[in-house]
Amino acid sequence: MTQEDKIRWFVIEESTALIKAAADLILASAQCAILEHDRFSLVLAGGTTPREVYERLAQSDAQWDKWHLYYGDERCLPSDDDERNSEMVRATGLSEKVAAHFSIPAELGAERAAEEYESLIESALPFDLVLLGMGEDGHTASLFPGYEIDDSRFVVPVHDAPKPPPDRVSLTPKALGQCNEMMVLVTGAAKADALRRWVSGEELPVSRVTSSAQGPVTVLTDQRQALDPEK
Ligand code: 6PG
Numbered sequence: 722m723t724q725e726d727k728i729r730w731f732v733i734e735e736s737t738a739l740i741k742a743a744a745d746l747i748l749a750s751a752q753c754a755i756l757e758h759d760r761f762s763l764v765l766a767g768g769t770t771p772r773e774v775y776e777r778l779a780q781s782d783a784q785w786d787k788w789h790l791y792y793g794d795e796r797c798l799p800s801d802d803d804e805r806n807s808e809m810v811r812a813t814g815l816s817e818k819v820a821a822h823f824s825i826p827a828e829l830g831a832e833r834a835a836e837e838y839e840s841l842i843e844s845a846l847p848f849d850l851v852l853l854g855m856g857e858d859g860h861t862a863s864l865f866p867g868y869e870i871d872d873s874r875f876v877v878p879v880h881d882a883p884k885p886p887p888d889r890v891s892l893t894p895k896a897l898g899q900c901n902e903m904m905v906l907v908t909g910a911a912k913a914d915a916l917r918r919w920v921s922g923e924e925l926p927v928s929r930v931t932s933s934a935q936g937p938v939t940v941l942t943d944q945r946q947a948l949d950p951e952k
Contacts, residue, residue, distance in 0.1 A: 728938045732945045744777040754849035755787045762789045764851040767806030779814035788819040794862035795825035797888035831878030834890045839876040847899040859915040859925030863891035898933025907942040916947035
């Protein structure tokens with residue numbers, strides 16, 4: 722499968738429709754995974770884009786006792802800080818629904834949290850579905866342009882991140898790519914330039930991660946212009 726074959730690009734300009742499509746795709750992925758191996762291991766994206774998708778999931782009917790939630794990255798803040806990705810997920814009601822919720826212990830500091838989470842996820846690989854967002858600079862998880870990625874590891878500490886807070890923990894392409902499916906949610910005009918650069922073949926953290934994916938990648942975006950510049 723070439724890189725181009727691996728990625729399916731979907732433009733959904735209406736935000737409620739995009740949120741519904743993302744949630745429905747995740748629920749369908751869960752049903753297949755549970756049928757196949759009686760478990761659904763899902764890596765959650767942080768940031769703000771996925772919040773309404775998680776709210777919709779939490780209101781859905783699913784075999785929650787088979788769902789295992791992980792995180793693609795976390796910010797080094799106290800565990801109850803509103804800016805934590807795990808707090809964003811908790812506020813949507815999703816983490817309370819599932820059988821197993823494995824947050825990254827980023828309150829311990831980046832190095833220690835990376836070590837602890839690495840040993841936890843090694844036994845969880847491969848993931849069934851990895852969800853990702855993308856920043857305006859093409860970053861994903863907490864993998865930022867111009868920052869070396871230690872691809873010998875599954876989880877790495879991140880310092881001096883350009884997106885606050887500066888200290889973070891992130892899964893690497895080596896971990897994120899070990900998945901049966903990957904989904905990237907990219908919404909908002911602010912992301913259009915990075916999306917255009919991605920589509921034109923520029924190497925960005927997001928493209929480095931998607932090209933590491935073992936399974937198909939679905940990109941859902943509301944930015945038609947970025948994908949079809951002629952239109
Ligand atoms: C984080 C996220 C990060 C996020 C992108 C997009 O911790 O900030 O993991 O990678 O997915 O920055 O963020 P928004 O969804 O808020 O635009």
